[in-house]
Amino acid sequence: MAAAEHVDEGDTEDAQRVSAEDDGHPWSYLQTMFSYLGMGANSKTYRMKCMLCLPKCHEIKAFSNSPSNLKKHIERAHPQHLTKYEQRTSQKRKRASEAGTSTLKQTTLLDTRSISQSAVDRAIVKYVVNNLQPLSTVENEAFRELLTDLLPTAKVITRVTLRSRIEDLAKTMKNVLIEEMSEVDHIATTTDAWSVRRSFLGVTAHWVNPTDLTRRSAALACRQLRGSHTFDVLATSLNDIHAEYGIRNKVVRTTTNNGSNFLKAFQVFSVDKNNNEPEEKEDEEENEMEGVEFVDMTSILDENDGFEFELPKHQQCACHLLNLVSTVDAEKATANDGYKKLQCSTFSKCYGVWNKCGRSCQAAEAVEDACSLQLIRPNATRWNSMFMAVESLLKILRERGEPALREICAELKVPM
Structure with a gap:
């Protein structure tokens, strides 16, 4: 009889728990002790009613992430039910832990089997x-x-x-690019050459997708250049890459830096397909500068019988051009004797610090220990390196003052 009563009580609790879950009770296993009234003033609390206090209506607020306030109420008002409360919460935690472990094992097993x-x-x-x-x-x-x-x-x-x-x-991607660019009428390319023990030529292509009008870009080549970066070698390599992707007649402009080898390559081999631009030609003639190199086309054609190609119109890189303009203007400032003397004195000291840090690990560590930063050294191939190098010194002056800079110079034995 007692066993039958126990089963009935368990069935009742299960039914109440299912009912509580349907009603949105946050802790269905505590349904017989607390009923759910709804959300509090904010979304972080619940309004609960103690069933053990009936017929008195006692409302309790509990945080959504923990029923600890409910436990405190049991300890204070119904200590005889504390054991029952703890049993239910511990059973809930155990079931959650077992379910999580089982799910983890099952997921791991399935994932392992699914990876081929x-x-x-x-x-x-x-x-x-x-x-x-x-x-x-x-x-x-x-x-x-x-x-x-x-x-x-x-x-x-x-x-x-x-x-x-x-x-x-790589072959698959190349075929996809060729097919995609075959549907485009106008393409722009960029190219650059550099050396790191070996010489390389890089070419990129840019176009507008005619279907959705989105900009598209792709790297066409990054290949080794053998020999010197002469204008004819650059022109031949660039033409071969354009022909390889079937875009020789589609490239409207090729952007390069203002290196003399690139300029000469396009001066010799570039042909403007739009011959209806007399104004541009007149402007170019008016803007001729001293030092223009006149090329004997007959001798070039005699020496290079295989050059049966033409390059697209040339576009000089605006960023590189602006950098050259600012560099020339900065050089013009040295025409002032007073400024030139001050500049030479200042930068001789700066280069003294930069060279010490570049040649000695101990010097670089001394600067880092004293100022918590590493100095940047100027690099002729990086346009903004001088600005960054000077800025790192000025940062020391701003944040730590002149005494810190004097201490560094004394440590490196550089006159201040």
């Missing part, structure tokens, strides 16, 4: 390409161990396979 070897290979290729990692990454013991620890059944592809996959992806 081909997906692992694609992930490795994507990691190496997007992060510009060397092909030898797949031979690194730590990388292989990381992958096998995460997925014991996975195999790491070899270096040869990785190279082959990347080459295949």
